[in-house]
Amino acid sequence: MSKRVVLAYSGGLDTAVAVKWLTERGYEVIAYMADVGQERAFKSSKSRAYKAGAVKVIIEDLKKEFVKDFVFCSLKANALYEDGYLLATALSRPIIAKGLVKTAHKENAKYVSHGATGKGNDQVRFEVAIRGLDPKLKVIAPVREWELKTREQEIEYAKENKIPIDTTKKKPYSIDRNLWGISIESGKLEDPYYSPDENIYQITKGVDKAAAKPVYVELEFKSGVPVKLNKKKMDGVSLIMKLSKIAGNAGVGRSDMIENRLVGIKSREIYEAPAGWTLYKAHRALESMVLDRELAHFKDILSLKYAEIIYYGLWYTPLKQALDKFFDHTQKCVNGTVKLKLHKGTCTVLGRKSPDSLYREKLATYGEGDEFDRTLAKGFIELWGLPYTLKK
Numbered sequence: 001m002s003k004r005v006v007l008a009y010s011g012g013l014d015t016a017v018a019v020k021w022l023t024e025r026g027y028e029v030i031a032y033m034a035d036v037g038q039e040r041a042f043k044s045s046k047s048r049a050y051k052a053g054a055v056k057v058i059i060e061d062l063k064k065e066f067v068k069d070f071v072f073c074s075l076k077a078n079a080l081y082e083d084g085y086l087l088a089t090a091l092s093r094p095i096i097a098k099g100l101v102k103t104a105h106k107e108n109a110k111y112v113s114h115g116a117t118g119k120g121n122d123q124v125r126f127e128v129a130i131r132g133l134d135p136k137l138k139v140i141a142p143v144r145e146w147e148l149k150t151r152e153q154e155i156e157y158a159k160e161n162k163i164p165i166d167t168t169k170k171k172p173y174s175i176d177r178n179l180w181g182i183s184i185e186s187g188k189l190e191d192p193y194y195s196p197d198e199n200i201y202q203i204t205k206g207v208d209k210a211a212a213k214p215v216y217v218e219l220e221f222k223s224g225v226p227v228k229l230n231k232k233k234m235d236g237v238s239l240i241m242k243l244s245k246i247a248g249n250a251g252v253g254r255s256d257m258i259e260n261r262l263v264g265i266k267s268r269e270i271y272e273a274p275a276g277w278t279l280y281k282a283h284r285a286l287e288s289m290v291l292d293r294e295l296a297h298f299k300d301i302l303s304l305k306y307a308e309i310i311y312y313g314l315w316y317t318p319l320k321q322a323l324d325k326f327f328d329h330t331q332k333c334v335n336g337t338v339k340l341k342l343h344k345g346t347c348t349v350l351g352r353k354s355p356d357s358l359y360r361e362k363l364a365t366y367g368e369g370d371e372f373d374r375t376l377a378k379g380f381i382e383l384w385g386l387p388y389t390l391k392k
């Protein structure tokens, strides 16, 4: 029986070389490309895979599912890793793993493979997800195993094997992109004191280049999920794409971090998530109006946990499922509209309204029509502070 393997193929140098490398070791390679909104040249990637020896190339559009079952789960949870990363790359791994496993079953393959390196988070995410979905599949990680130590050696290997690659453009960074955002690392960024060059950024403008005039956007949410942009009903994929352009032009959504990787090291990473940041801010603004204090504060604690779950590759686990149930329950009342101003890298909430609002002007007002009973405050304060009077 032939050794058939389904490889998570990105179209880049690593995975193109991996096709050849696996072929040389007697595998029959099916290159699987998941479209999660990375805006790659799928056509040239496809022909590159064939030239590298793939027997079949499958391109699957997962954008809809990615937004609905991954990105929006994260948004509902306000998942944010270490205060700066909206988890774009981390969220894409479990859906790609799911696609790989499904394809392996369909194609009767006993092996799956990915192009993640041996010191990053993605190897963990891919492999833990794959094992969670089908522990019988065997995983091969060529980039972790092979003898090609540098990019130059990889290029040499590709040339020797007539794999067409784009060597004219020197690639100074490692970039991972999808609909939710972009992650940029390595190269000069490895010096944590190095200030990133403007041309590092792919989808956000710098403050100098961003539009001089502010842009105003209005976002409507239903059950915690955005359904309208500027009063226009839109599916999740189109809404994110449109908002990404608008917010990116206004310079919104950049972050520059030293983050704690799962494998124990700290790394420097630049992120761009213009739509993500705008939606995150808007979503939180709406929640502040509709969730009661205890629920809101408790949810924030779980948000941190949920971000770790995503970052740590624990997507297909009971805890993640249980937390989703909790978050979904909290989102039933997250309905309403938020308006924001995007300007020169800033994203400011200007107002919010909701049919489920717990805000009561007649209780909050310092003006006419105040219905708040101040006489109750005195007794409340005495009892609230009582425990702290007992020592004296």
Ligand code: ARG
Residues within 6 Å of the ligand: 087, 089, 090, 120, 121, 122, 174, 175, 176, 183, 184, 185, 269
């Ligand atoms: N540090 C991010 C994460 O672990 C992104 C990893 C991939 N980044 C890249 N530029 N290839 O999720």
